[in-house]
Amino acid sequence: MRACALFSSVLTALGFAVFVATALPPARAADAPDPAADAKAFRDYFVKKFPKVKLDDFVNGPYSMNEDMRKQWEEKEQFPPYEFALEAGKEMFATPFKNGKSYADCFANGGIGVRQNYPMFDEKEGKVVTLELALNRCREANGEKPYSYVKDEMASLTAYMAFTSRGKPFDIKIPADPRALEAYQEGKRYFYTRRGQLNFSCATCHVQSPGERIRAETLAPALGILNAMPIYRSEWSGMGTISRRFTTCNSQIRGVPLEPQSDEYRNLEYYLSYVSNGLPISGPGARP
Amino acid sequence: MSRTIGAIALAAVLLPATLIPARAASDADFKTAYAAADAAEKQAGALRNQWTTTEAALAAARKAAEAGDFDQAVAQAREAEALAKASIFQATSEKEAWKALEIK
Numbered sequence: 473m474r475a476c477a478l479f480s481s482v483l484t485a486l487g488f489a490v491f492v493a494t495a496l497p498p499a500r501a502a503d504a505p506d507p508a509a510d511a512k513a514f515r516d517y518f519v520k521k522f523p524k525v526k527l528d529d530f531v532n533g534p535y536s537m538n539e540d541m542r543k544q545w546e547e548k549e550q551f552p553p554y555e556f557a558l559e560a561g562k563e564m565f566a567t568p569f570k571n572g573k574s575y576a577d578c579f580a581n582g583g584i585g586v587r588q589n590y591p592m593f594d595e596k597e598g599k600v601v602t603l604e605l606a607l608n609r610c611r612e613a614n615g616e617k618p619y620s621y622v623k624d625e626m627a628s629l630t631a632y633m634a635f636t637s638r639g640k641p642f643d644i645k646i647p648a649d650p651r652a653l654e655a656y657q658e659g660k661r662y663f664y665t666r667r668g669q670l671n672f673s674c675a676t677c678h679v680q681s682p683g684e685r686i687r688a689e690t691l692a693p694a695l696g697i698l699n700a701m702p703i704y705r706s707e708w709s710g711m712g713t714i715s716r717r718f719t720t721c722n723s724q725i726r727g728v729p730l731e732p733q734s735d736e737y738r739n740l741e742y743y744l745s746y747v748s749n750g751l752p753i754s755g756p757g758a759r760p
Numbered sequence: 761m762s763r764t765i766g767a768i769a770l771a772a773v774l775l776p777a778t779l780i781p782a783r784a785a786s787d788a789d790f791k792t793a794y795a796a797a798d799a800a801e802k803q804a805g806a807l808r809n810q811w812t813t814t815e816a817a818l819a820a821a822r823k824a825a826e827a828g829d830f831d832q833a834v835a836q837a838r839e840a841e842a843l844a845k846a847s848i849f850q851a852t853s854e855k856e857a858w859k860a861l862e863i864k
Contacts, residue, residue: 667854
């Protein structure tokens with residue numbers, strides 16, 4: 473009788489445990505990636521560090537934190553240095569490929585006003601697809617040679633596409649696919665990992681030191697740093713893509729850059745874009 | 761007295777050694793040093809963390825060897841190996857250390 477009661481109690485306890493385990497959301501391990509929490513912490517960090525800068529203004533990089541530079545930039549914007557690239561990009565975008573199709577056939581909404589959705593996670597491929605990569609894949613699918621990821625044609629095309637998205641908030645999605653979460657996490661790891669002989673990470677400059685000078689350059693905050701891409705840089709005397717920005721950053725810290733659109737850079741772009749969700753696209757931009 | 765004699769004897773033994781010029785490095789020395797540096801740099805490459813300075817030192821070593829300056833070639837190859845090993849150490853330690861920089 474007593475054994476029977478004990479057995480019944482054990483069954484009840486087990487049943488309760490099963491109920492609790494299924495009814496409550498699964499507990500998150502301390503190290504498990506939580507992109508939404510990351511993005512909030514990321515934004516809070518910069519807002520707290522720069523209380524005078526309006527949230528949307530972070531996309532203007534160093535101009536958001538240096539009054540003199542801002543004035544010069546506002547004057548330059550009357551005749552922006554990226555204007556030629558923008559015009560060229562518009563024309564390239566509208567010119568059909570040899571097979572009669574065009575870029576518009578490769579993108580949602582004919583490629584107009586979609587910049588804020590890139591990079592996106594392609595569940596078929598299981599990898600991140602950036603806008604630059606999607607443009608070259610579009611070219612190759614239509615029998616055209618791909619463009620260099622770091623040169624003018626790609627910068628012009630992305631400049632035009634960014635321009636059609638100006639003001640639209642970054643809207644990067646991480647689908648319920650463990651590979652997407654892993655890509656995000658890998659991008660985060662790359663962002664914070666020190667590399668190169670100078671032992672710098674992306675965060676060393678763009679989290680720990682935005683607004684500070686490194687030689688003649690004022691460092692931009694990481695929050696919103698990709699919203700203005702591609703950019704015309706006076707230092708380059710020309711336009712530069714996100715690929716160019718990443719590879720140049722690596723060289724500057726004496727690291728051998730990875731190949732443009734390598735998995736690492738694609739994941740980095742995914743992470744950096746996601747944590748700037750909600751901030752408006754401002755590209756193409758201009759920087760010193 | 762015996763101390764002074766001892767010091768003179770020691771100097772007599774050591775002095776000729778300093779006067780003999782060090783053996784110049786050979787092509788074989790360069791090849792050995794370069795192979796070690798190249799192997800370390802390949803390991804850094806597998807970790808996706810090569811340094812431009814390592815690549816520059818390797819190139820300088822090859823250039824010196826082509827010019828027949830094997831002393832310089834060996835010195836540059838050793839420099840490259842040291843740099844490559846430092847980059848491997850960096851990549852290995854950063855596997856966990858990056859978390860310390862993370863905004864939380």
